[in-house]
Amino acid sequence: MxxxxxxxxxxxxxxxxxxxxxxxxxxxxxxxxxxxxxxxxxxxxxxxxxxxxxxxxxxxxxxxxxxxxxxxxASRQRRQIEVPFEAGETFDIIDAAIRELPGAEQVDSARDSLQVRAKIRYLHPYRGGLLFQMTGHSGPSGNQVIVTVTPNGDAGSVTLICEPERWAWTDWFLLDAGANLENADAIGRAVARRVAERRRSEQAAAIQTATEKELTVAKLSLLHAQVEPHFLYNTLANAQLLTRSDPARADEMLGNLITYLRNSLPRTDDALATLGHELERVRAYLDILAIRMGPRLRLQVEVAAPLHGAPFPAMMLQTLVENAIKHGLEPKPGGGTVWIIARVHDGALTVTVADDGRGFSAEGGGTGIGLRNVRERLRLAYGSGAAFTIVSNYPCGVAATISVPYRAAGTALVEEKLHG
Missing domain, CATH: 1.10.287 (Helix Hairpins)
Known part of the structure; x- marks a missing residue:
């Protein structure tokens, strides 16, 4: 009808x-x-x-x-399209969709005012026939597209008009054979396709990010695991030797090892640590070494009490202390001193472990797996937000410094990066 x-x-x-x-x-x-x-x-x-x-x-x-x-x-088509992106992104999608229309000849777009006007060459499906030439269906000059994007919170509301370039009263006599209907539907399909592509890209990026986080956690756990067995093996080997020559000292060493493990094992590999917790771990570690080195090992700690609750990467402080003793103090006759100094400067927590041992002239001087792991773990956990330096200490020895973003208390930046 x-x-x-x-x-x-x-x-x-x-x-x-x-x-x-x-x-x-x-x-x-x-x-x-x-x-x-x-x-x-x-x-x-x-x-x-x-x-x-x-x-x-x-x-x-x-x-x-x-x-x-x-x-x-109708020869004049109007569409209202809601795009789930902010107005600027919506405008870019619409503008690109119009430029890809068959017959698009002139596209004038103004991003500030969120408007697009375009001229579309009239492509009649039956052009060339005598019947349509006689009735004027070759078209006066063509069709036009007018688009206005209205911001709607985090979305964009699109008003789309597709019409012939002629007076509205001529619609009583002249028909467009569905040309503007085709244009309106084509723009709608193009917008839907681009929105779907954007969603797929976002989903793929989210999956990739989740995978990268899982790989980061796995790699951090592996690097962490490479440190702990090394210390445990050396301690148990020393305790085994002492059981033959000095059982009392062996018993004391095993007691200190239990204290060390109590401070270490209850935390998961990727759990948040604090500087105070790491200091307790280091003290337990040094108590074990003091049994073997005696007065050759001295310790000075300069860490203010408010800094004890600051987040700090697990096991890194011990790695620096272990490196200072192994490469600096143990090879030096008479031993020496280890300093642990913490400061806050320009929003960064810097922790320095220094010694007056043999320095870089010693075997390797800090180029072993422990320090490589420190650099890699800092890179994975903080990206460019952390720094690690190791320099000569005056007049002798080595000073290694870790700098991480300072948080007085609460959630650590490492946990924010790993768990999003």
Whole structure:
């Protein structure tokens, strides 16, 4: 029924217009009464041509959409599209979709005002036929697209208009064979495709980020595990030797080892540590070494009480102390002193472990796996937010410094990076 009324409306419009034209011509230009029959034939022919054109328009709209209603039959199409991105991103998506339309010739876009106007070359599906040339369906100049993006919180609301470049009253006579319907639907599909691509990219990025976090945690755990067995093996080996020569000292060493383990094992590999907790671990470690080195080992700690609760990477302080003793104090006759100094400067917590041992002239001087692990763990946990330096200490020995973002208490930056 909708198709019938549409064809009837177009045919009636052409019939009335041609009848008025024929009457005007007959009264002003022609004086032969016999010419009225010829004019009547012309009016009937124009009406028939209009009916065929309207029928073709209806069939093509049905072919495009599968349904015929006043909205799909109209030559002027309006769409309201909601895009789940902020207005600027929505504008970019719409602008790109319009530029990719077949026949797009001139696109004027203003990002500040969130508006796009474009001229689309008229691509009639049946252009070239005599029937459509006679009825003006080759098109005046083409179609146009007008888009306005309205910010809607974190989303963008798009008003899309696709219409012929001619007066609205001409829609009673001229049809576009569904060209603007095609343009409106094509832009809608393009926007939906680009939104879907953006969602897929975001999902892929989220999966990749989660995978990278899992790999980071696994690598941190592996690097952590490379440190603890090394110390445990050396301690148990020394205790085994002392059981033969000095059982009392062996018993004391095993007691200190229990204290060390009590401070170490209850925490998970990726758990948050504090500087105070690491100091307790180091003291237990040094108590074990003091049994073997005796007065050759001295310790000075300069860490203010408020800094004990500051987050600090687990096992790193012990690694620096172990390196200072192994490469600096043990090879030196008479031993020496280990200093542990903590300061806060420009939002960074710097912890320095210094010794007055043999320095870089000793075997390796801090190029072993322990310090490589420190650098790698800092990179994985903090990226460019942390630093590690190792320099000569005056007048002898080595000073190694770790600098990490300072947090007075609460969640550590490492945990924020690992658990998002």
């Amino acid at each position: 909708t198709s019938f009324f549409f064809i009837f409306r177009v045919t009636l419009a052409w019939t009335i217009a041609n009848t008025i034209l024929a009457i005007t011509v007959a009264q002003t230009l022609l004086h032969d009464r016999d010419s009225g029959g010829g004019l009547l034939l012309l009016v009937l022919g124009a009406a028939g041509l209009a009916a065929v054109t309207a029928f073709s328009h209806v069939r093509r709209v049905r072919l495009l959409t599968g349904e015929v209603n006043p909205g799909t039959l």
